[in-house]
Amino acid sequence: MKSNQKYLITAILSVLASQAYAAGLERSPQQIDALFEQGTYAEVGYTHISPDVTGDDSSGHSLSDMAEDYQSLNYAVKTDLTPSLRLAVIYDEPFGAKVKFDGTNNFIATDRPAADAKTRVDVQSKNITALLGYNLNKNVMIYAGPALQEIEANVHLRGLTYAANSGYNNSFDDMAIGWVAGFSYAKPEKGILASLTYRSEIEHKTTIQEDVPLADKLGMDYSHYNQGSITTPESVNLNMQAGLNMTTAVFAKVRYVPWSNFAYYPPILKASTVAALGKGLPLVDYSDDQTAVEIGLGKRLAPKLAIAVSGLWDSGAGDPAPTLGPVDGYWGAGLAAKYNFNEKLAFSVGGRYMWFGDAKGETSDRRIVGDFKDNTGYIVGMKLSYSAK
Template sequence: MPVQLYAAALETSNQSIASFLEPNDYAEVSTAIINAHIAGKTYRPDANNPSEFSEVSTPNFVKRFALSNVALKLQVQPEWSLGLIYDQPYTTDISYAFKPVLSSSAQLVNAVNFKTDSDNLTALLGYQPNLSWNYYGGVSYQNLDTQLQISGQSMGLLMDYSANAENDSAMGWLAGISYQIPAYALKTSLTYRSKIRHHPLLQEQIFSTPTILALNLSAARHINIETPQSVNFDFQSGINPNNLIYTSLRWVNWEKFKIISPLLSTTEPVSLVDYKKISSPAHWV
């Protein structure tokens, strides 16, 4: 049974080019609906005695969303092949709200809404000098759209922060090599994808309830977001006429993926999204 392990919560695709390595002409279409349930435990103040707390379950954090993958490979000549792959590598839709008093919707302590959408179209060109070797490269065109809303209450004052990174498009590249021995069902590939640098306009706003003009701020500035570089290694081999062994390893440099707020950054940068250490998502089968 295949098992997928991803260390980064934003990653929803392993950006595989396996469809491009299929023999002859090839096409595939797949769709998935993600209906996850992620919840936990927290403490809620008692409605009549705020100094006493009781443990309660949080609501589901994750909203339902859909993912699609489309691939087309054409063997235009015995030595040359063309391919197109569409996927959505970075997607999330998280919503959380905590109210201290069940009967009072106005007493909101904190809430977070975070949504990221991406579309990635990869064009590939491959050269096969013989039946064993395949050298390939190409370009990726990527769209990225991110929204974040945070609400919090302190000393009776409700503060709301919103950030909207408008849809931005940017280009990257990839290159790789594949070796196979069809008689033994042996197939390996190593693929590198470059980072993609986005420069979206980030619109930020802070406002308070009740209104305090000194705390109500807004800004609109272009920022830098780098979707990370990655390396994929795939291996497959026949072990007998009826069985295969195969695995896939993936490394992603998440350490460079950050979203920094110009509005909140004063003496030092304030990150809205930040991976403190390098994560290495892997896909094991």
């Protein structure tokens, strides 16, 4: 296999590698494909994600689509510092949630002004990863580096669903550092590239603003601004590809995230539920770990055009699921294409369609408050890349 075909699948599929609609709060599988590009490389990508999640609340009211569309950008640059040492800087938006309930249902408060009556959640994140890769020999590379992560959240819980805590508000904005490490094996003449990447958890210690109706009802005297923490989970990514012939390759990607270890306990919510129930409740947690798998085939149709098709499966993070993302994993199908304008400049475009698993929606005190079935979603993305080998 010619050296310029070595990363055929990586090049095609990376248009969508940075985005997904996955378990927990995850919005990106945090791939590092740019590190494996040859020579000097840069890319900029845009993704639009449109989940459609509907159902019924515990009183039988219909719930219109509560998962709002969202967009994200991703960037990456990579260069060779020496023949054996390379540097990649990668930006993505790995965690998020965008939820808003409309209509007449148990997620809408009837005792508040219309502008403040809806349950809504907006979580955003930004992540910059810097990786140094060192070639131990012609086949094996080790790599590691820091990851700087910012996460911002605004949560507003309303309606009968949240009982005594209808009217609860939570917000914070923080930046913290973690790390990434891994190794890869490449055999260009066979079109083989495999990598195993570990990404650490990142603990955010920050000031959390809370308005807690339950604490007000209990007569607690509390500050609305307190120190607390939230820890985004660790993860492991395994990527593999192999050439079948000069123009065709197969690939597989596996991602594991221990979401069952994740729980966010805002300080006053925890204190008030301890006082009322004898135990502190989280704002959100998950019962299962997530495993996501993508398997596919790439084909170069012409010197300047290549395509790839793939099948996807995500285990989800448990059913019942929190109301900010009430799906239990998904099955999906993907299609992507890359067109090279010339030896240096290329444009990629792709899409994925997902069939979400049915799930019961629950609150953190384990009350079932909704039933979500037969839901789907799609992703479209595009990327412009520059490569000087």
